[in-house]
Amino acid sequence: MLNIGLSTCSKKIDDRLFADCSAVGIAAVEISPAQGHYDEIDFRAIRQLSIFHGIELWSFHLPFMPFEIIDVSSLDPEIRKCSVKYDSELIKKAAEIGIKKYVLHPSGEPITDAEREDRMKTACDSLSTLAQTATECGGVIAVENLPRTCLGKNSAEILRLLSSDDRLRACFDTNHLLSEPISDFIRNVGKKIVTTHISDYDFIDEKHWLPGEGKIDWPSLYRNLLSTGYDGVWMYELGFRAPASLSRARDLIPADYARNAHEIFDGRQITVIA
Numbered sequence: 001m002l003n004i005g006l007s008t009c010s011k012k013i014d015d016r017l018f019a020d021c022s023a024v025g026i027a028a029v030e031i032s033p034a035q036g037h038y039d040e041i042d043f044r045a046i047r048q049l050s051i052f053h054g055i056e057l058w059s060f061h062l063p064f065m066p067f068e069i070i071d072v073s074s075l076d077p078e079i080r081k082c083s084v085k086y087d088s089e090l091i092k093k094a095a096e097i098g099i100k101k102y103v104l105h106p107s108g109e110p111i112t113d114a115e116r117e118d119r120m121k122t123a124c125d126s127l128s129t130l131a132q133t134a135t136e137c138g139g140v141i142a143v144e145n146l147p148r149t150c151l152g153k154n155s156a157e158i159l160r161l162l163s164s165d166d167r168l169r170a171c172f173d174t175n176h177l178l179s180e181p182i183s184d185f186i187r188n189v190g191k192k193i194v195t196t197h198i199s200d201y202d203f204i205d206e207k208h209w210l211p212g213e214g215k216i217d218w219p220s221l222y223r224n225l226l227s228t229g230y231d232g233v234w235m236y237e238l239g240f241r242a243p244a245s246l247s248r249a250r251d252l253i254p255a256d257y258a259r260n261a262h263e264i265f266d267g268r269q270i271t272v273i274a
Helices: 015-023 043-053 077-096 113-136 155-162 182-192 218-227 254-266
Strands: 003-007 028-031 056-061 101-104 140-144 169-173 193-197 233-236
Touching: 003 056, 003 254, 015 028, 015 043, 015 254, 028 233, 043 056, 043 077, 056 077, 056 233, 077 101, 077 113, 101 113, 101 169, 101 193, 113 140, 113 155, 140 155, 140 193, 155 169, 155 182, 169 182, 182 193, 182 218, 218 254, 233 254
Parallel strands: 003 028, 003 233, 028 056, 056 101, 101 140, 140 169, 169 193, 193 233
Antiparallel strands: none
16 A cells, blocks of 8 residues: 655645545645746745654655646747756755655647757756756656647657657656557656555546546556555645636545545445535
């Protein structure tokens, strides 16, 4: 059974969040601030919350929007340089409070077929630089698979990005694969996966629904992931409120994520409230 984690995306990072997670056995969090609010992060306060409530600061999600400003694959040298510099500064701050995994989007979008190869090469150069920074901080870059026209849309592209530096690893986002079966991605990327983003979808586009609300075969995904030797965190990445693509009778609470995880781990029927 894996430790259960919860991303802070779309959530207020405060004592109540940490207390509610701790009360239901959520053992880890990913710090993922709202885009545009990274400069407001109080790293010291977050560290104090994690210690007080006994919750591990598992990972830190590096910024990825607005794409015109933050994009390590940008063909504009100045944007790329600033993006790498900003990511490096955030990695160092996250490392100071004990975070060792830094989740990174390898590109923004849209990316045309004509520029894709150049973007891949630029992203690889940026990732190699950031891998060195992460290593100096005692951590690792986890490159996230992305949907649609983004770089890293399947296992072949993720593996190519990771090949730019042996120290790079992958973050497996379960609701981002649109052109490859999930089982193939897990098998191909395998032991390179060091963290996850767990949510469900309709196989048409990313949705960030709670597992059981979409079409993923969760018992199969869980078995396949464990077969690679994965022993990291089962990290939910979806908000408390339902997205526009779905309705629920109420907002989610941390207990819903914990119950959902145990139902998947135990092979029981998933409770669906949507």
